[in-house]
Every structure is written in structure tokens, then in C-alpha cells.
Amino acid sequence: MRVADGMTIGEAASRSGVPRKTIRFYEDIGLIEPAKRFANRYRRYDGHDVQTLRFIHRARNLGFSIGEVGELLALYRDRRRASSDVKRLALAHVERLDRKIAELTAVRNTIADLARRCRGDHRPECPIIEELEAPAK
Amino acid sequence: MRVADGMTIGEAASRSGVPRKTIRFYEDIGLIEPAKRFANRYRRYDGHDVQTLRFIHRARNLGFSIGEVGELLALYRDRRRASSDVKRLALAHVERLDRKIAELTAVRNTIADLARRCRGDHRPECPIIEELEAPAK
DNA sequence: CTTGACCTTCCACCCGCTGGATGGCCTATA
DNA sequence: TATAGGCCATCCAGCGGGTGGAAGGTCAAG
Structure with missing residues (x-):
């Protein structure tokens, strides 16, 4: 598995802070895309995937629900996003x-x-x- | 069911504030004793049961876990309890x-x-x- | 050739309920 | 007397957000 083009789930987990089990769970529920696979069917991740997982990890640590993390991810990937959409989510969370x-x-x-x-x-x-x-009383 | 000696689960629920389903759930997990039954197998509750359910309801509203509510209930029923035991639970909860x-x-x-x-x-x-x-940072 | 560290899938469990399906019981009214 | 409705019963599934374990595949090192 010491190949140049990607890492296994364990390494993605330790680099992102999201546990292996949780990465698979996020895949199951559709929060992240199904991972590509190595020839031996092991999941394969690259630096970009790790960045996404870190994003998710931080958003979860800030207490956003998985649904909101999905919305934040979509906005994160949308170069044409309006910052007002992000701010709305954040302010709703502050109120909660x-x-x-x-x-x-x-x-x-x-x-x-x-x-x-x-x-x-x-x-x-x-x-x-x-x-x-x-x-x- | 209009009998003098007890009420059905619906009435116990509305008098205690604990929903019917939740009362049955508390019985399932052993937080409360299995209810007595009417001849038709409906659960039967009396004023004392309602008082216990109210106690549970209030403790849950104060954020005590079900396990802690069980401990509080045991102390509630124990006339020889030491108030230090109750206080210990409460202070641990305050810390949490x-x-x-x-x-x-x-x-x-x-x-x-x-x-x-x-x-x-x-x-x-x-x-x-x-x-x-x-x-x- | 075996060990051990990875990886895979699947299923069960945590907490504290809550909702639904399906069916029994009881009372009131037509 | 039939039926409608409102209770009640049991059992099973699901919520959110994972976590743990079993059973088995794969790989590199010793």
C-alpha cells in the first residue's frame, strides 16, 4: 500500500482527525462521496479528501449537525457562494x-x-x- | 375502567407529565416496577405511582440521567438516607x-x-x- | 510460514425516547 | 345489535451520531 497515489483509510483518519469508523459512517450516510478503491478494494484517499475530512471535523467540533455540515460543505465547494448563506447558518447555530x-x-x-x-x-x-x-412555587 | 381503585396509563401520564410511551419505556428498562394490572390487562396506577412518576419527571427535567434518577429514587424511598449521598449526586451534576x-x-x-x-x-x-x-492558530 | 497490522463487511449497541402497525377492550350512539 | 371512537396492549423500527466487535481478506517483515 506504499503507493504514491493515495493513502488508506487509517492514514486519512490520522491526518484528518476523523476516526476510520466515522469516515465509513459518513460515506454510508452520504455526507462524503464513496471513496475510490485500490486494486485490493481498500479505500483510497488523497490530500483533497483529507482536507474535506478536516473541514468536516472542525465543523462538527463547532457543534454543527451533520445536516448543517453537508450544507457548509456545499457552500465550501461553491466558488460562487454568497457569504450571507454561510452567515445565516452560523447565526442560526449561535441562537441555538x-x-x-x-x-x-x-x-x-x-x-x-x-x-x-x-x-x-x-x-x-x-x-x-x-x-x-x-x-x- | 371507571373504577375507584386506580387509573389507567393515560391518566397517570396526564397527571404526572410523563408520556404513556415513556412510562412503558421506564418499566421496560426497570426504572419503575412493572405496573399492576386490571382484569383486562391494562396497567393500573395509583396516586403513589403518580407521585413517583412526577419525581422522575422533575429529575429528568433537571438533566439527571436515567441512571442517576434511579439512584435518586432509591434515596427518595430510603428514610434512613444520608443527605450527603444526595448532595454528592447533585454536585457531580453541577460540575458536569x-x-x-x-x-x-x-x-x-x-x-x-x-x-x-x-x-x-x-x-x-x-x-x-x-x-x-x-x-x- | 507465520505473525501482526492493516483493511473489508456486517451487525449490534449506546441514550432516551418516539412513532407506527396491528389488534383487543370498552362505551356511546344510531 | 352493530358500529364508531377512543382507549389500551405488544412488538418493531428509527432518530442522531457514532462505537465496538466478529469474521475474514491482504500485505510486509521476520
């Missing part, structure tokens, strides 16, 4: 994140407050359990 | 939430910053795509 952060923060504060009021000793009295049993 | 919130906030700020620097017009230039292509 803001909602999620607000939700988690509210929950976090609720629990932290209950915990603060719980003595945490050998006795059973505990505002946390009481709140779950019958919430105040 | 803090980590998640920090992570989401970092991602949120990254994307918001990229979006701010993107003109969002008809032209293709876009720092968001550029960052995904090859991240700065």
Missing part, C-alpha cells in the same frame, strides 16, 4: 447555542442552590429530594 | 453542567466572532468557511 446555554445555566443554578441548602451530613433531610418530591 | 456550559460558551463565542467578521453579502469571501478550511 444561546438557548441551550441559557437552559443549562438555569438548571445548573437551580441544582446548585438546592445543594447549597442541603447540609450533606448523615441525616436524611434534604431540600433536593424535597424539591423533586414537590417543587416549591 | 459547568463543563458543558463552558464548552458551549467557547464554541458559541468562536462562531459569533467569525459571523461578526463575515460581511454576509452576495460575495463568497467568508471567514467562517476559511476557519473551517484551515483554522487560525
Whole structure:
């Protein structure tokens, strides 16, 4: 497999950061094109494929869904794209994140407050359990 | 089914806030005991069961995993519990939430910053795509 | 010639539900 | 009494986004 014209899935995985299994998974669901193959049927990747995988990896790390990553990939490949399309996706994602952060923060504060009021000793009295049993307000 | 001694799953669902399907699911996975049955094999619930379902509902809404809800339920039922056990679960959850919130906030700020620097017009230039292509630093 | 590191496919599992198919039960109305 | 509807039952499949394992092919080194 030490050929000049491409690398196997393992090398593409280590160069891109996307695990082998996940690369095959992305192929299965159609996020990436089916890979070319070597004569022995091993998948073959080139530098361009690795670049695409890195792009996907970063977009996923930023929390874009696979569907959105597909859209971003299409825009990435479209030289005539309007940056407004990219920005729209990004701002929608920021809004989603803001909602999620607000939700988690509210929950976090609720629990932290209950915990603060719980003595945490050998006795059973505990505002946390009481709140779950019958919430105040 | 208009009997004095219990209610069907639909009524338990609407009184507790846990959907019917979810109640059966909780039974399947052993989070709650298998329900008693009416003569016609319909599941039968009483006020105590509804209270348990409400407890579960609230704990889930606070983001505790099903496993943790199981632990909380056991502590809830244990009159001799030490409040320290409950507090430990709660504080572990707060830590998890803090980590998640920090992570989401970092991602949120990254994307918001990229979006701010993107003109969002008809032209293709876009720092968001550029960052995904090859991240700065 | 064997070992071990790759690679292949396929199938099952994780979490926490949710929806659908198919059929039984019960009550009200025509 | 027949039927319509609204419950209920079970079982199976799927969501998102992978991950792990089994069974087997391929290759280079020792």
C-alpha cells in the first residue's frame, strides 16, 4: 500500500482527525462521496479528501449537525457562494447555542442552590429530594 | 375502567407529565416496577405511582440521567438516607453542567466572532468557511 | 510460514425516547 | 345489535451520531 497515489483509510483518519469508523459512517450516510478503491478494494484517499475530512471535523467540533455540515460543505465547494448563506447558518447555530446555554445555566443554578441548602451530613433531610418530591412555587 | 381503585396509563401520564410511551419505556428498562394490572390487562396506577412518576419527571427535567434518577429514587424511598449521598449526586451534576456550559460558551463565542467578521453579502469571501478550511492558530 | 497490522463487511449497541402497525377492550350512539 | 371512537396492549423500527466487535481478506517483515 506504499503507493504514491493515495493513502488508506487509517492514514486519512490520522491526518484528518476523523476516526476510520466515522469516515465509513459518513460515506454510508452520504455526507462524503464513496471513496475510490485500490486494486485490493481498500479505500483510497488523497490530500483533497483529507482536507474535506478536516473541514468536516472542525465543523462538527463547532457543534454543527451533520445536516448543517453537508450544507457548509456545499457552500465550501461553491466558488460562487454568497457569504450571507454561510452567515445565516452560523447565526442560526449561535441562537441555538444561546438557548441551550441559557437552559443549562438555569438548571445548573437551580441544582446548585438546592445543594447549597442541603447540609450533606448523615441525616436524611434534604431540600433536593424535597424539591423533586414537590417543587416549591 | 371507571373504577375507584386506580387509573389507567393515560391518566397517570396526564397527571404526572410523563408520556404513556415513556412510562412503558421506564418499566421496560426497570426504572419503575412493572405496573399492576386490571382484569383486562391494562396497567393500573395509583396516586403513589403518580407521585413517583412526577419525581422522575422533575429529575429528568433537571438533566439527571436515567441512571442517576434511579439512584435518586432509591434515596427518595430510603428514610434512613444520608443527605450527603444526595448532595454528592447533585454536585457531580453541577460540575458536569459547568463543563458543558463552558464548552458551549467557547464554541458559541468562536462562531459569533467569525459571523461578526463575515460581511454576509452576495460575495463568497467568508471567514467562517476559511476557519473551517484551515483554522487560525 | 507465520505473525501482526492493516483493511473489508456486517451487525449490534449506546441514550432516551418516539412513532407506527396491528389488534383487543370498552362505551356511546344510531 | 352493530358500529364508531377512543382507549389500551405488544412488538418493531428509527432518530442522531457514532462505537465496538466478529469474521475474514491482504500485505510486509521476520
